[in-house]
Amino acid sequence: MTLNLKHHGAITGVTGSCHELTIGNQGILVDCGLFQGSDSQGRASASELAIEFPIDHIQALVVTHVHIDHVGRIPYLLAAGFEGPILCSEPSARLLPAMLEDALKIGFTRDHELIERVLGLISERTRAIPYNQWQPVFEDGDTALSIRLQRAGHILGSAYVECDARSGNARERIVFSGDLGAPGTPLIPSPEPPQACDRLILESTYGDRDHEHRDDRRHQLRTVIEQALDDGGTVLIPAFSLGRTQELLYELETLFHDNHGEPWRDLEIVVDSPLAANFTDLYRQLKPFWDEEALERVHAGRHPLSFEQLTVIDTHEDHVRAVDYLNDTGRPCVVLAGSGMCDGGRIVNYLKAMLGQPRNDVVFVGYQAEGTPGRDILRYGPRGGWVELDDERYTINAGIHQLSGFSAHAGRSDLLRFVNGIHPAPKEIRLVHGDPPAKEALASQLRDQTSARVTIPSR
Template structure:
């Protein structure tokens, strides 16, 4: 009965943990490493285990840094089930196929460059058929339903409040008469986030694996963030510019549409043209709208009053590349929501090319920006940005809206951890070095628990009391 740490230990992305019990081996998440080109190259490194020897995967949610190497796992021989929440399976079909297509496009581009240098071609990390096979292996489960996934191993999903279908996973392990309860937080959302329920509190555990993305800081109060959005909208309108919003296709895009619908009158949004310029975000929004049973009370009421999920009236879905290109003919009065959320790919790069040099343009950063990404460099105030091999001057105003994060801050993480009536051992993962260290100390103060920051490849015995 042991837990081995592999991904999201030395870095924040690439979540992947290995659980062994009763003679079985289970992966909890199998995510892509995101960040700089050097970091992303690590995705091609071999797994530190034989994919054919994995009996099952448990997936906490659909974000690529938790799910994105599942197709590679399948490609290399994994044939077991992937247990996940019902909505996560729906979202994964969109996310993983998109990830595969992007990988194939990137390989084609690099192979053209390699051919000029008479170098051998490279293969994409995986293909669309691998992604589809990974999704076909998923076994969807509802929240709060116990499921014995292997003899002596039972799981229960609880709402993590991070994105639709995100789950806290509680394992009950029974090996040779020794019973242990192990809880994975997955990614925890903020309390009082629009659309989603608060993270579920769990009272008992022997060990807890907890994320620490914002373990060293507090988010801005939500009311202050909403006021700031209103000011940005007014300033951009007065200055005659556009607003660019790099946004994650899952979660952030839907939350923004909800807020734009809710505050349409207050923010005078009828004078703007709003574009959701992301085929993946459009597909994900339809999935969000099809799962009202997972909404919080306010969102359910809002939906019931208008007959569908809230969205602004002057919203345009731009699915095709041609439709996307026409947006760049608009010099002012456009709000453009596009991926990728960290500006390391996708249509947002084309809109940045056309708008970065305009001082009337405003860029709203609404989510976490990993080290080494173009989005992080924008947040850091760099004066130029390299896009598709060319340098562009940054004259646009960049705003970082911390209050909209899908990740809970230190207060949220401690509130959730404080719900345990037992005094579990905590393992702190999924964070940069400083947030992990700070959160670990806060957890020791809060619970008087043994708190560990594991390193890659470290193994811990879960059997001792």
């Protein structure tokens, strides 16, 4: 079978996911995401984000989940003339417009009419497909491709993609992992490995390490907040507006439910992001896709994503006021704001105002890509170094913490369990979506544990 795999992104790092599967003369793309941090190599303007590879033969775009590094280039794909459907899970179809509207406003254009047109086009093209059901994508003579989405446990709506390729009598099963979640991610059922697969395209973000257990991480979050608030001040948590914010709210609701002393009695949680608030609303509407534990809480009368200590800040004026107020008063407060890697968004204003004072703390809960301010704060902050934000240096006297157990990504053991659960074992595993050391470490483990040919594609 003339089957071809190409990787247009997430090769040198973890962003810009875009993979192509071609059988004969037709193909699909899996994800079409933005590059961030040093992956972007200065690619920021519209012309530099334009799709630079041929797409005439692409019949469909399959979206694994709606994080911006997996969907952010969809407007550019449409601009390049892509006319096929956008296939994704039902929750992803609900979440996609909100994510792209935000991305369009920031990076694409300020022209509201154009934004509306692009969003209209994306809605028209989006086809929600149920989990665990085969869907034909194309058939051309004796060549055909069907796909099936399975839960990936990463964020609500996330999926890995099973592809059934047929050419004459030859058949091949290809699986794209997308981003795999860690077991025990709040609100979301854990991923199960695929039944069978000939080739696996596997993410490797944490291919070289494991996360702490989920109970530990809740305990860690509690400890870090209690310590941080001992001297007053603000705890800043840079968080992706989609996924991580809702997970954190879920864990914070648990902590409020279980703890009634200081600082919990008077503590306020602020979500300073209209986008995160919007996604939190959508998460609430998508309850049928929550896991059992979350639904049990709902039945018990609890509100995992909308508790009384939670305040949402919407307008820019209120945001500016909140930064000033918290900075002036030192009132204990936990602020969740994006972006998760501190390379933009409202978190930057908090950091500028608060990094200089030891009573404040920054708690990282997610991966910080090379070249982002988040990575620099994490690296240089604990030694009293500085970080550059909007071309200015800010000295870091605030406490800096990292909670690895909050990753929305599978750790090394989870990835190995996923692969070892596939029978018969894949013949080839391609590692993508990871920094080089993570990929190398995972490759060597996989070579030890499986019979698969493990490769690290460079294009």
